[in-house]
Amino acid sequence: MQPELADAPFLQACRRERPDHTPVWFMRQAGRALPEYRKLREGIAMLDACRAPDMIAEITLQPVRRFGVDAAILFSDIVLPLVAIGLDIDIVPGVGPVVGEPVRDRAGLAGLRPLGAGDVDYVTEAVGILVRELGATPLIGFAGAPFTLASYLVEGGPSRTHLHTKALMYSDEALWHDLLDRLADISAAYLATQVAAGASAVQLFDSWVGALDEADYRRYVMPHSAKVLGSPALAGVPRIHFGVNTGELLSAMGEAGADVVGVDWRLGLDEATRRIGPDRAVQGNLDPAALFAPPAVLEEKVRDVCARGAKAPGHVFNLGHGVMPETDPGVLARVVEIVHDQ
Amino acid sequence: MQPELADAPFLQACRRERPDHTPVWFMRQAGRALPEYRKLREGIAMLDACRAPDMIAEITLQPVRRFGVDAAILFSDIVLPLVAIGLDIDIVPGVGPVVGEPVRDRAGLAGLRPLGAGDVDYVTEAVGILVRELGATPLIGFAGAPFTLASYLVEGGPSRTHLHTKALMYSDEALWHDLLDRLADISAAYLATQVAAGASAVQLFDSWVGALDEADYRRYVMPHSAKVLGSPALAGVPRIHFGVNTGELLSAMGEAGADVVGVDWRLGLDEATRRIGPDRAVQGNLDPAALFAPPAVLEEKVRDVCARGAKAPGHVFNLGHGVMPETDPGVLARVVEIVHDQ
Numbered sequence: 297m298q299p300e301l302a303d304a305p306f307l308q309a310c311r312r313e314r315p316d317h318t319p320v321w322f323m324r325q326a327g328r329a330l331p332e333y334r335k336l337r338e339g340i341a342m343l344d345a346c347r348a349p350d351m352i353a354e355i356t357l358q359p360v361r362r363f364g365v366d367a368a369i370l371f372s373d374i375v376l377p378l379v380a381i382g383l384d385i386d387i388v389p390g391v392g393p394v395v396g397e398p399v400r401d402r403a404g405l406a407g408l409r410p411l412g413a414g415d416v417d418y419v420t421e422a423v424g425i426l427v428r429e430l431g432a433t434p435l436i437g438f439a440g441a442p443f444t445l446a447s448y449l450v451e452g453g454p455s456r457t458h459l460h461t462k463a464l465m466y467s468d469e470a471l472w473h474d475l476l477d478r479l480a481d482i483s484a485a486y487l488a489t490q491v492a493a494g495a496s497a498v499q500l501f502d503s504w505v506g507a508l509d510e511a512d513y514r515r516y517v518m519p520h521s522a523k524v525l526g527s528p529a530l531a532g533v534p535r536i537h538f539g540v541n542t543g544e545l546l547s548a549m550g551e552a553g554a555d556v557v558g559v560d561w562r563l564g565l566d567e568a569t570r571r572i573g574p575d576r577a578v579q580g581n582l583d584p585a586a587l588f589a590p591p592a593v594l595e596e597k598v599r600d601v602c603a604r605g606a607k608a609p610g611h612v613f614n615l616g617h618g619v620m621p622e623t624d625p626g627v628l629a630r631v632v633e634i635v636h637d638q
Numbered sequence: 639m640q641p642e643l644a645d646a647p648f649l650q651a652c653r654r655e656r657p658d659h660t661p662v663w664f665m666r667q668a669g670r671a672l673p674e675y676r677k678l679r680e681g682i683a684m685l686d687a688c689r690a691p692d693m694i695a696e697i698t699l700q701p702v703r704r705f706g707v708d709a710a711i712l713f714s715d716i717v718l719p720l721v722a723i724g725l726d727i728d729i730v731p732g733v734g735p736v737v738g739e740p741v742r743d744r745a746g747l748a749g750l751r752p753l754g755a756g757d758v759d760y761v762t763e764a765v766g767i768l769v770r771e772l773g774a775t776p777l778i779g780f781a782g783a784p785f786t787l788a789s790y791l792v793e794g795g796p797s798r799t800h801l802h803t804k805a806l807m808y809s810d811e812a813l814w815h816d817l818l819d820r821l822a823d824i825s826a827a828y829l830a831t832q833v834a835a836g837a838s839a840v841q842l843f844d845s846w847v848g849a850l851d852e853a854d855y856r857r858y859v860m861p862h863s864a865k866v867l868g869s870p871a872l873a874g875v876p877r878i879h880f881g882v883n884t885g886e887l888l889s890a891m892g893e894a895g896a897d898v899v900g901v902d903w904r905l906g907l908d909e910a911t912r913r914i915g916p917d918r919a920v921q922g923n924l925d926p927a928a929l930f931a932p933p934a935v936l937e938e939k940v941r942d943v944c945a946r947g948a949k950a951p952g953h954v955f956n957l958g959h960g961v962m963p964e965t966d967p968g969v970l971a972r973v974v975e976i977v978h979d980q
Binding site for chain 1: 799800801804805808809848850851852853883885886903904905906909925926927928930931932935936942962964
């Protein structure tokens with residue numbers, strides 16, 4: 297890794313060093329809030345866009361060019377590796393991933409083969425392009441965590457209650473652990489591919505795990521997330537671990553093997569740090585809805601996040617969840633400025 | 639109030655006395671999980687059912703007969719008082735409340751007139767029937783809290799992000815407070831009607847307020863919820879205050895004037911009590927999805943809730959959110975038995 301990249305503020309903050317400014321990037325910074333993204337995606341299905349190296353690279357670069365954020369994140373979708381091993385999953389606009397045959401019994405595991413070296417060549421190629429283009433700006437690779445992937449597979453799509461997922465988890469613990477173990481291997485292999493191709497950090501998204509209490513998290517989920525995060529292929533790159541509604545799980549999610557714990561906007565980063573402890577940095581946590589506030593209100597909220605984040609051993613500024621499609625890109629640019637001026 | 643009712647275990651627990659068994663009821667205990675409910679509702683729209691005194695009474699009584707729960711809760715819907723003052727709101731099956739003209743400016747306040755004495759006569763009549771039928775079993779009245787009602791009105795229906803609601807709150811604080819003040823008066827009047835007719839406790843549902851952080855809650859919401867809970871008409875009846883995803887708000891929700899703070903399943907009642915303090919009882923908090931677990935797992939979870947609840951100054955057993963329609967009523971009966979046997 298070139299020295300300028302190795303010392304990028306984002307990577308310094310992940311390592312709990314003190315960069316000269318607080319680094320900032322936004323979850324879903326590449327996406328529907330950007331007119332140049334909407335133009336590029338016109339008539340192209342999500343999964344097709346995620347499998348075209350030039351398109352992945354261009355979409356990933358758009359927010360870096362526009363906002364001067366401190367990190368890029370690979371444009372992809374968390375179900376992509378599941379599609380890559382041949383599962384029948386479509387991403388339906390306005391709905392999300394829809395699974396042809398939900399996995400609810402042992403027979404359903406049959407399709408969950410390991411992710412092989414050649415299954416995501418388009419990702420390897422895209423990361424190669426990006427690393428050249430990005431220079432000193434780090435590229436974050438990402439994958440869905442075992443619980444969140446399992447929820448999509450078991451429910452058959454997005455769910456508010458995760459009812460079938462929890463029912464399976466409670467009813468057939470052996471099958472559940474088999475399922476999550478396979479998903480952990482797939483996530484780990486997907487992240488390893490991105491790191492091998494040059495990604496300088498990874499984020500494991502456990503978007504839905506906040507539906508569990510801590511005891512269930514530790515029993516049914518944590519060992520599998522720990523397997524992903526502890527994968528030897530990830531040694532040496534910062535690992536970020538994020539979910540929403542995870543205020544009660546922050547400590548356990550850190551223990552699972554994260555260098556940086558992502559925090560949603562429901563609790564301050566100072567309190568989050570109290571729960572997580574001194575050995576990990578935090579990422580977050582402006583409410584994405586605050587981007588719709590008037591400038592003075594927004595600025596006060598951004599400064600508050602920075603002030604609380606300054607009490608953490610390391611702070612990567614981000615939103616507490618993804619950028620909403622209705623967001624004005626000019627407001628995101630303004631947030632980058634405010635954060636960099638702190 | 640007859641002495642046997644005044645000393646009902648549910649009311650004792652709310653008052654932080656020690657009843658001879660832990661009282662239990664379930665949010666949405668009257669509803670689609672019960673075959674007798676589905677039969678009665680066949681071909682009858684939700685809002686029509688909520689305005690027919692005999693139907694309200696019968697549906698409210700069904701779970702008391704079936705499960706021997708320690709309290710009944712009036713069958714209604716949180717948007718009912720808004721319908722009663724003439725707003726154009728329909729409850730669409732599978733969607734929820736849909737508002738004809740979302741409220742997003744000052745002109746939108748015009749329709750929000752006070753709830754008058756005669757606007758909900760069917761509720762007064764239903765409560766009268768219920769108090770006679772229920773005898774020593776307390777009836778809980780309920781209303782939606784100002785924030786949650788505002789979210790429906792501003793979004794025009796259920797929302798995952800509450801984007802328009804928060805945008806209005808941040809952008810026009812004076813209008814926001816006017817809106818919530820009117821909604822507080824409506825909620826307070828609706829609860830007062832139920833108490834005047836004989837309800838022996840009330841629950842204020844702030845279902846969606848967990849979308850806010852504590853600072854925003856205290857600034858934009860708490861004064862209005864406090865106005866409802868502090869309403870003189872409610873003096874002397876226990877006031878329960880509940881929302882989901884409110885782990886970081888529990889202390890403030892108690893301070894708003896609750897005797898009992900409802901807790902979702904994400905944190906233990908012992909930790910919830912630590913946050914809320916010794917002056918209030920707690921209600922909760924079995925994960926509604928645990929009702930789909932095998933008997934041994936379910937029993938362990940119910941016992942764990944009871945054990946943690948025993949550390950609170952008062953404990954009303956409940957779920958951490960409403961009964962899901964797919965729930966087996968036999969399992970709810972079993973939970974009542976386990977709780978009563980502790």
